[in-house]
Amino acid sequence: MNTETASTPERSDFVRDIVAADLREGRIDSVVTRFPPEPNGYLHIGHAKSICLNFGIAGEFGGRCHLRFDDTNPLKEEQEYIDSIQEDVRWLGFDWGQHLYFASDYFEQLYDWAVLLVRDGKAYVDDLSADEIRSHRGTLTEPGSNSRWRDRGVEENLDLFARMRAGEFPNGARVLRAKIDMASGNINLRDPIMYRIVHATHPRTADAWCIYPSYDFAHGQSDAIEGVTHSICTLEFQDHRPLYDWFTANLPVPSVPHQYEFARLNLTHTVLSKRVLLRLVNEGSVRGWDDPRMPTLTGLRRRGFPAEGLRDFVAMAGVARADSVIEVEMLEHAVRDILNRNAPRRFAVLDPVKVVIDNYPEGLTEEMEVPNNPEDPDAGTRTVPFTRELWIEREDFMEDPPSKFFRLAPGREVRLRSAYFITCTDFLKDDDGRIVELHCTYDPASRGGSTPDGRRPKATLHWLSASHTIPAEVRLYDHLFTSPHPSAGGRDIFEDLNPESEVILSGCLVEPSLVSVPIGETVQFERVGYFCPDPDSAPGVLVFNRTLGLRDTWAKLQAQGRHDGA
């Protein structure tokens, strides 16, 4: 490795700048952040950005990051999600230590604080219906008007709020509101709702409560209770910041956190809206939340994307306040970069065609030594059996090749990787004109892939011994949506679903060592791409997912040729 001086600039962005300045100027002693998901769905790559930001900052500045579930709405939240979120954050590579919290842990404290605001005349029970509240709220350009219940007495408010908690009223009968300013230009300040009545079972507190705090009344105070210093969220909460600050300013909170907002992650050919992801699952467009085409962390994991690649991608993309849509190619680059360095190389033939080496002894099996990863000499070598009859990729032979085609063709010599040079002498076709068998001769002096005379074929092919082969199903994946911006333009994005987002190949063949690749490990099928075993694999029935293909300049050339030739 080269000797880089300490001048290597740390990754920086506006949030890290703020944290660094707060530390440097003594406004805080150490940084505390939090990742605060609502357990109402699976985490996706957009959440990965927030997770990497919050945990990343805590790690870089020697602070800590909490995992806090924002479980204030029992109608939408489930234990299943609480479990999956923890699994996904851990998989991404982060550890919250002892700092696992739930907003519901603070329900009693939050209630006490609400009572305090009522006593101070800063909150009131409103009997208006949801519709009435909406019509009193005004519009974006017109101020709202006060509820007729806005000025009722403290004692009556106290009594009513207590009875709300006691379960005396049905859902929607009353709410508790902060008394701020119905004429504010910021609609969040027009007497926001602090508590609503919801008779529902909560995944953590069960039936202990029938009133639940709103996001606005819970979030900042939860941060304050935990000593969070920097409460980092996405841009759409900017308008909530004045309210966040209003509550911490009007309540005896133990600390005063501050909120900062960044732009959420968007990717081309991808949709991250929970609503749409749910539809994809419910309408059977994909097989589930963990379908390898889903942008969920569980889906990406099943697809074979390494967590490190995701982290690198997030770092590469940066954090800013401008709305943006990142090209998926950047993600794919980050993932390939990790995989290229780490993934063991293996042989697999997706679309096999038979090769017979006429001058190779019948019945002989040689064990050829093949490097596990040319990028990493420490990965060592493995042994792959070589015999007279082999399989190669159908697309690696052309009867009548164009000038740019370097692979096997009649009369042409190519190298079989780590084995021998072979020259095609003949080929057989079936009645439909389809190639069924190639005949070749080999050069015994080329064993291992080089010859004394230094001949260098233009192509090197992967291969498999016909008598040492494991059958496999291979699932090829591509973008779920055809358009780079599926949600743009107002049309139904389901019309933009890529019909070839999943292509299932049967009759594929892989080398014997592949029977034992553990789930979660991604390998490279040499010259083909990165693949990982799918959990659908069963003894005797291997299933591989294509994580990503290799960059393919030949395919690019062919595509160009098609265009030029038009």
Next chain:
RNA sequence: UGGGGCGUGGCCAAGCGGUAAGGCAGGGGACUUUGGAUCCCCUAUUCGCAGGUUCGAAUCCUGCCGCCCCAGCCA
């Protein structure tokens, strides 16, 4: 005609008054027992537009234009 934000190359993104980093994508070349990887080189006389301040502006000021978010008893 309300409030809050944002506008730097195809896509991200540094830059914080001293004369446009970096990555991805794209193009060209070298090398190569993966048409992979790697390595070189090329791609903004210009920072939404127009004025102004200044010796000097992407950075400061004014005006305009464009885009995003907000009217859940969701988060």
